Amino acid sequence: MAKRYGGTYSPGGPTTPQPDAGARFRGRRAQNVSIAARAMYLVPLPLLFAGLGEVMQGDATGMAVELGAFGILMLSAVLLNEGRRAEEAYHARAVARPPAIPRKMFAAVATTLGIFLAAGLAGGSGILGGLIFAAAAGAAQVLAFGLDPMKRKGMEGASEFDIDRVARALDAAEETVADILTSVRGVGDRHLEARVEKMLSAVRDVFRTVEADPRDLTRARKFLSIYLVGARDATRRFAELYSRNRDAAARAEYEALLDDLEASFRQHRDELLRDDKVALDVEIEVLRERLQRDGL
Incomplete structure (x- = not known):
């Protein structure tokens, strides 16, 4: 029997409000994909084929x-691309510490060693020729991609302790945001993923407020430790339950919690800007009771 098709945008279709499609990008910078950096994965491939040829010849x-040269150059490509991602995260933040591991610097060192093995030993250029080629390759990589950020940034005039304190708190909060996204993506529902992204855009607004005025960190940390961690735990529980039985009641309850959390994050940002400590403490207590009462 024929059935009429009806979608969200069809006449007479469902009128359920859809999450803001642009919310997942609000407050986030576009990722800068470097074709040259990605191409570094292709550069060592001739050494792989040459090594396999040596196997056939018994050498x-x-x-x-x-x-060995192939493996070192592949490691260099991995370090370079990871270093670029860490650098982008550093530049995206108003208050940040330099990456703990200087990946781009290590990548240049690995490139130098890999080219020395490939040119000096395998290529027949000799030790001196290999050193020249290796030094040129390492220098070219540094000139092309630069080095890792080396300085803390933000909070001009503040002590290193204050800068580290803010940076550590925001790093931990960003990890919690990543955990929330990982959990909801495991459900495989684009609508829910977009809804969570919309809520997290409000979270990132709080991050930017703290970066602009780190004096708010103490109150923001208390707020985030309850709201953001509560959102993470609720998302994990919901993802486990919904992946098993697609419980519509659990989904409705979870979406209602997302609405409350988003409203609370936006209100919290306004209270930070107004420096309203009393209202913030009351809001924290209300949400604490809500999270203790609700269980998905």
Whole structure:
């Protein structure tokens, strides 16, 4: 029997409000994808084929050198791309510490070593020739991609302790945000994912407020430790339950919690800007009771 098609935008279709499609991008910078950095994964491939050719010829030494150079250059490509991502995260924040591991610097060192093995030992250029090629390759990589950020930024005139305190708190909050996204993506529901992203846009507004005035960190940390961690735990519980049985009641309850959390985050940001400590403490207590009462 024929059935009429009806979608969200069809005449007479469902009128359920859809989450703001732009919310997932609000407050976030577009990722800068470097084709040159990605291409570094392709550069060592000839060494892989050459090493396999040495296996066919029975040259164990040549195989070890060429496959070793391939592995080191692949490691360099991984470090370079991870270093660029860490650098983007650093530049996206108003208050940040430099990356704990200077990945781009290590990538340049790995490139230098890999090219020395490939050119000096496997390529027949000799030790001196290999050193020249290796130094040129390492220098070219540094010139092309730069080095890792080396300085703390933000809070001009503040002590290193204050900068570290803010940076650590925001790093921990960003990890919690990533956990929330990972949990909801495991459900496989685009609508829910967009709804969570909309709520998290309000979370990022709080981050920016703290970065603009780090004096708000003490109150914001207390707020985030309850609201954001509560949202993470609720999302994990909901994802486990909904993935098993697609319980419509649990979904409705979870979406209602998201609405309350989003409103609370936006209200919290306004209270931080007004420096309204009393209203903030009352709001924290109300949500604490809500999270203790609700269980998905």
